[in-house]
Amino acid sequence: MGGQGALFEYLLRLGDNTLILGHRVSEWCGHAPVLEEDIALANTALDLIGQTQMWLGLAGEVEADGRTADDLAMLRDVWDFRNVLLVEQPNGNFGQTMMRQMLFDAFHFELLSDLAGAGDDRIAAVAAKALKEVTYHFDRSSETVIGLGDGTEESHARMQAALDLLWPYVGEMFTPDDIDAAMFEAGVAPDLRLLRARFDSRVDRVLKDATLARPDSSYAQTGGKTGFRHSEHLGHLLTQMQWLQRAYPGAVW
Amino acid sequence: MYAQMIKSEATADDPEKLAAFQARIDAGEKIEPKDWMPEGYRKTLIRQIGQHAHSEIVGQLPEGNWITRAPTLERKAILLAKVQDEAGHGLYLYGAAETLGVSRDELTEMLLDGRMKYSSIFNYPTLTWADMGAVGWLVDGAAIMNQVPLQRTSYGPYSRAMIRICKEESFHQRQGYHIMMKMAQGTPAQKKMAQDALNRFWYPSLMMFGPSDKDSVHSAQSMAWKIKMNTNDELRQKFVDQTVPQAEYLGLTVPDADLRWNENKAGYDFSQPDWSEFFDVLKGNGPCNTERLAARNKAWDDGAWVRDGLMAHAAKKRAARVAAE
Numbered sequence: 001m002g003g004q005g006a007l008f009e010y011l012l013r014l015g016d017n018t019l020i021l022g023h024r025v026s027e028w029c030g031h032a033p034v035l036e037e038d039i040a041l042a043n044t045a046l047d048l049i050g051q052t053q054m055w056l057g058l059a060g061e062v063e064a065d066g067r068t069a070d071d072l073a074m075l076r077d078v079w080d081f082r083n084v085l086l087v088e089q090p091n092g093n094f095g096q097t098m099m100r101q102m103l104f105d106a107f108h109f110e111l112l113s114d115l116a117g118a119g120d121d122r123i124a125a126v127a128a129k130a131l132k133e134v135t136y137h138f139d140r141s142s143e144t145v146i147g148l149g150d151g152t153e154e155s156h157a158r159m160q161a162a163l164d165l166l167w168p169y170v171g172e173m174f175t176p177d178d179i180d181a182a183m184f185e186a187g188v189a190p191d192l193r194l195l196r197a198r199f200d201s202r203v204d205r206v207l208k209d210a211t212l213a214r215p216d217s218s219y220a221q222t223g224g225k226t227g228f229r230h231s232e233h234l235g236h237l238l239t240q241m242q243w244l245q246r247a248y249p250g251a252v253w
Numbered sequence: 254m255y256a257q258m259i260k261s262e263a264t265a266d267d268p269e270k271l272a273a274f275q276a277r278i279d280a281g282e283k284i285e286p287k288d289w290m291p292e293g294y295r296k297t298l299i300r301q302i303g304q305h306a307h308s309e310i311v312g313q314l315p316e317g318n319w320i321t322r323a324p325t326l327e328r329k330a331i332l333l334a335k336v337q338d339e340a341g342h343g344l345y346l347y348g349a350a351e352t353l354g355v356s357r358d359e360l361t362e363m364l365l366d367g368r369m370k371y372s373s374i375f376n377y378p379t380l381t382w383a384d385m386g387a388v389g390w391l392v393d394g395a396a397i398m399n400q401v402p403l404q405r406t407s408y409g410p411y412s413r414a415m416i417r418i419c420k421e422e423s424f425h426q427r428q429g430y431h432i433m434m435k436m437a438q439g440t441p442a443q444k445k446m447a448q449d450a451l452n453r454f455w456y457p458s459l460m461m462f463g464p465s466d467k468d469s470v471h472s473a474q475s476m477a478w479k480i481k482m483n484t485n486d487e488l489r490q491k492f493v494d495q496t497v498p499q500a501e502y503l504g505l506t507v508p509d510a511d512l513r514w515n516e517n518k519a520g521y522d523f524s525q526p527d528w529s530e531f532f533d534v535l536k537g538n539g540p541c542n543t544e545r546l547a548a549r550n551k552a553w554d555d556g557a558w559v560r561d562g563l564m565a566h567a568a569k570k571r572a573a574r575v576a577a578e
Contacts, residue, residue: 019326026320026329029336030313031548033556035344035357038313042337049330056326070325094559147566148559155562244324244382251440253324253382253432 006182007120008062009082010189012072013179013225015055016083018130019073020234021104022048023241024091033094040140044101047133054126074245078235085224086169088234092162095155098144099162102206105138107173110198111190119187142206149210160212171220174199179226259301259481261474266291278479283409286352294478298408299353300369301480306346307364307371309339311545315379316388324382331428332385338421345417349410365550373531374461376539377453383436383443387450389429391458391496397422398492399462402482430499437503444504451500452508456526462489464528494520 025045032038056069086104091097112134115127148155174196176184183189207214223229244253271291277284284290313336320336323329347357363369374392379385400422404415436447462485466472475481500507515522534542 023321026333029320029333030310030317030340031552033552033559035310035340035347037556037559038340039337039344042333042340046330046333046337049326049333053326053330070327073326074324094556144563148562150569151562151565152558154558155565158558240321243322248440248442251324251443253328253435253439 004062004064006179007186007188008059009179010183011055011059011062011123012082013084015052015059015069015072016081017087017104017108018048018055019052020081020083020237021087021101022046022052023237024087024089025097025101027091028097037094041097044137044140047130047137051126051130051133054129058122058126070245074242078230078238079227081230081234081238082225082227083234084169084172085221085231086166086173088224088231088237089166089169090233092165093158095148095158096162096165098141098148099159100166101137102141102145103166103170103203104173105134105141106199106202106206107170107195108134109138110195110202114190114195115188118189123188145206145212146210149207149212156211159210163207163212164215167215167217168219168221171218172222172224175220175222177226259297259304259475260471261293261297261478261480266293275477278407278477282407283412284407285409293474294480295353297475297478297480298411299350299355302346302350302353302411302414303355303360303363304370304372306343306350306360307369308375309343309346310364311371311375311549313339314545314548315375315377315541316385318379319382319385322382323385328432335389335425335428338425342414342418342421345414349408349414352410361553365546365553367537367546370535371545372461373534373539374457375545376534376542377457378541380453381446381450383433383446383450384454386429386432386436386447387454389425389427390433390499391429391451391454392461393422393425393429394496395458395461395492397426398488398495405479405482407479433503433505437505447503448505451505455508456530459489459493459523459526460528460531460534462486462492464531490520493523497521 022045025041025048028038028041029045030038032041052073053069056072060067060069060072086100089100091100109131112127112131116124116131118124118127145159149159150156174192176192180189180192184191204214224231244251270289274284274289274291274294284294316332316336316339320329320332323332347360350360351357360369364371374395379388397419400415400419404412404419406412406415433447433450436443464485466485472481472484476484497507497512509524511522511524513522514520533539537543
């Protein structure tokens with residue numbers, strides 16, 4: 001696939017990542033361990049939803065079939081979603097949520113840094129705006145992972161367990177396919193192998209300060225960003241997120 | 254959101270000091286944390302501000318219930334921002350209460366074990382998207398009625414917190430009304446949802462002002478101290494007078510067969526809510542009392558290891574800094 005089709009797919013990947021992670025983070029609302037965390041999580045979710053509006057809005061423009069960002073978010077089924085598996089994983093405990101966030105933020109930060117200088121002006125503009133927010137997301141999630149990893153015996157054990165659980169979902173973010181290749185050729189997307197090296201050094205610094213051991217395995221679960229095989233979790237998320245639009249088609253809210 | 258049924262505490266202070274204190278309040282001065290104040294004033298304020306703060310925190314739950322089901326990305330973002338504001342209001346208010354010599358953790362524990370209350374309105378369920386409209390329009394609307402005068406309350410930190418909160422609450426009410434407008438102008442199913450939400454939230458909203466207190470001694474003391482600025486009945490009347498035309502504009506029917514404009518008092522005559530229901534909810538028998546408190550307790554208990562972990566890390570960092578010096 002090349003040209004506009006690949007660009008549309010690529011924009012879905014960007015927008016679906018922020019949509020699904022933003023949704024997951026918003027599930028915390030009112031249930032966080034301290035009030036400041038409630039506020040910070042809502043902030044992160046808000047940023048991600050805002051980025052989703054821009055990415056999926058752009059995807060709709062590129063597709064040129066009259067679909068809006070809301071149509072894309074609310075009226076596609078599981079197999080049409082292009083987010084990585086990591087972001088659809090359930091929240092688990094607070095430590096698991098923050099570990100997922102840190103791993104995604106580290107990837108997201110490096111990706112957006114490159115996209116902000118991309119050959120496509122529209123993408124560069126959205127990426128530059130999002131990068132400011134994601135810089136803060138990473139600062140916060142990495143500090144929390146460090147604080148909890150290097151906290152009590154219990155918090156350390158929980159953070160190591162979270163890392164072990166989520167590590168198999170890291171590889172997919174850096175596994176290139178035809179879409180990534182086409183976007184790289186077009187001067188839009190970075191080389192994912194180079195991105196991985198920067199991700200690794202960024203994450204290794206956090207894990208060192210957090211006194212956590214990076215898992216040995218490099219095995220990667222895949223199938224999210226291609227849409228070939230999502231986890232079972234995504235369907236349940238969509239039943240909530242899309243419920244009103246599905247139950248009352250055509251209604252204006 | 255706000256506090257309800259706060260009885261002023263008796264005070265046994267030196268009459269001369271009390272008189273001088275009252276004179277400051279009567280002259281419109283603000284009382285600041287380090288100023289002398291009667292014990293009754295301090296205790297009443299702690300209960301009132303604490304209850305208000307708890308209402309903001311528990312108040313996240315009925316709206317949080319719909320964040321993951323918001324119908325559009327924009328609605329989701331607006332609702333998230335609103336609930337985030339409520340948490341922020343909780344922070345300001347706990348901060349204001351702390352200036353009176355009580356910690357946030359102490360207040361939280363009193364909420365969790367039931368020694369302190371929160372506004373009863375949050376013990377009602379949110380069942381449809383129209384409830385997000387009704388909560389903003391009616392519940393925030395009733396809260397604003399109460400809070401706008403409290404911007405002039407005598408205690409400085411509380412007054413300043415109220416000024417910040419009121420700015421955001423009026424945005425909340427507008428977003429609620431906007432949701433109702435969309436629903437009322439929408440499909441038959443949406444109109445039905447809007448009417449149903451009004452039916453369920455009308456009387457609980459009237460209850461938010463508390464039972465009639467025109468003859469209450471406690472109320473008189475709180476009003477003299479400018480902790481309470483109006484009687485419950487005054488505020489309720491004002492709320493009804495403001496809200497009925499808004500319902501008419503939406504094409505919705507207020508669920509009160511006896512609602513009538515009274516030319517003589519230039520206000521509406523309306524039915525009182527069922528006060529036995531109010532006292533039942535206050536006692537813990539509302540539809541969601543158990544769930545709301547359980548949710549707050551669960552968040553607190555599940556978060557214990559997080560708070561402990563972060564505290565332990567901060568202590569290690571401090572120790573390392575000291576060792577390095």
